[in-house]
Amino acid sequence: MASESEEGWAVGMVAVYQQVAPGTLAKLVAKPALLEEFLFPEQDSYAVNGYGDLEVDVSTAGMSSWEEIDRRIQGLSGEATLTDGTRVSVKDIRIARGATTWRDPDTTGPQQRAHTAIAALRLIPPLTQRLERVGHRVGEFAVSAVIAALLLSFLCLYLQETRGLPPWGLTALLLVVVGVIVLKAILSFGRERVVVAYRHRHSKSIGRSKPDPMDIDKAWEPIEAALERLDNDDAQAIREAVVGGREIKGADVGFGAASYFSAEEVAGVATSLSRMSAEALANACAPEVREYVASHLRNLQTYFRDAAAHGHAMIRYFC
Numbered sequence: 001m002a003s004e005s006e007e008g009w010a011v012g013m014v015a016v017y018q019q020v021a022p023g024t025l026a027k028l029v030a031k032p033a034l035l036e037e038f039l040f041p042e043q044d045s046y047a048v049n050g051y052g053d054l055e056v057d058v059s060t061a062g063m064s065s066w067e068e069i070d071r072r073i074q075g076l077s078g079e080a081t082l083t084d085g086t087r088v089s090v091k092d093i094r095i096a097r098g099a100t101t102w103r104d105p106d107t108t109g110p111q112q113r114a115h116t117a118i119a120a121l122r123l124i125p126p127l128t129q130r131l132e133r134v135g136h137r138v139g140e141f142a143v144s145a146v147i148a149a150l151l152l153s154f155l156c157l158y159l160q161e162t163r164g165l166p167p168w169g170l171t172a173l174l175l176v177v178v179g180v181i182v183l184k185a186i187l188s189f190g191r192e193r194v195v196v197a198y199r200h201r202h203s204k205s206i207g208r209s210k211p212d213p214m215d216i217d218k219a220w221e222p223i224e225a226a227l228e229r230l231d232n233d234d235a236q237a238i239r240e241a242v243v244g245g246r247e248i249k250g251a252d253v254g255f256g257a258a259s260y261f262s263a264e265e266v267a268g269v270a271t272s273l274s275r276m277s278a279e280a281l282a283n284a285c286a287p288e289v290r291e292y293v294a295s296h297l298r299n300l301q302t303y304f305r306d307a308a309a310h311g312h313a314m315i316r317y318f319c
Contacts, residue, residue: 014318014319015216016316017213017300017314017316018039018315020312020313020314025313025315028260035253039317046061053195054069054196056196069095069196070094072194073121073194074094076123078090078124081121089104090102090121098115100113116200118198119197123194125194130192133192138181138185145181211306214299216296217292219297220242222285223238223297224242224243230281237269242300245260245261253317255318257317258315258317260314262313266314270304273305274305278295279294
């Protein structure tokens with residue numbers, strides 16, 4: 001009979017492996033903020049979330065990205081936060097490929113800063129957009145408030161019948177709920193901003209090792225279950241590679257923190273993998289996943305063998 005892990009393999013997370021030079025790994029462990037850039041160098045440099053906030057990677061964004069952002073924020077005013085922590089008022093903002101230009105409302109001359117000197121812009125959106133964004137936020141809050149009000153209404157009715165609660169108690173409750181929703185709307189409207197976040201990468205400080213990453217899809221689940229049935233040192237070493245490792249604390253990628261294996265650990269896992277028959281391990285799995293497991297285990301054997309031959313360490317994360 002298949003284990004619970006094997007039955008759920010088809011809906012699990014994907015395990016991804018990335019070879020990395022030992023020196024680069026040391027930088028990533030020391031500065032986890034670099035990990036996302038290292039693992040996802042082709043990540044979109046420009047994105048807009050559901051509320052219209054913008055994020056742009058100043059090191060890779062093309063001219064079309066800057067033109068789109070410039071179009072979206074024309075006519076807006078607000079505040080700029082520089083990378084040194086300084087905050088300045090801004091209006092008449094224009095964004096070009098390498099710099100952002102604005103006027104300070106308290107001065108007449110234009111100000112210009114390179115994108116690398118800016119952390120974010122917080123701008124007041126147009127009235128219609130503010131109302132729409134506030135409607136989204138308050139709507140989410142109001143649903144919870146109304147549900148709570150209904151429950152309290154039943155409590156008020158019960159107390160009126162059993163404890164003699166004054167009849168105006170229910171009316172007072174509803175007025176309080178309406179007042180809270182209105183107050184939430186007013187506060188949200190006052191704080192509503194369009195945020196342009198300038199994402200600063202550090203691509204010159206790290207180098208990505210080749211080959212490209214390799215994944216074993218969701219096969220790690222039935223592989224782990226099978227390895228638990230094999231009581232030997234090689235099985236434990238492979239299980240460590242599949243679900244173990246040391247966490248890179250301070251940076252989540254995919255689902256949770258990434259884990260890493262030193263070059264020495266990679267060499268040991270590669271040796272254990274070479275002694276393990278993919279077919280033998282697959283035969284310890286449920287029949288319907290045996291070929292699936294064997295195929296991905298062979299890929300894992302090849303990838304670790306290649307990493308060991310090049311003296312590489314390894315990063316594993318789930319997505």
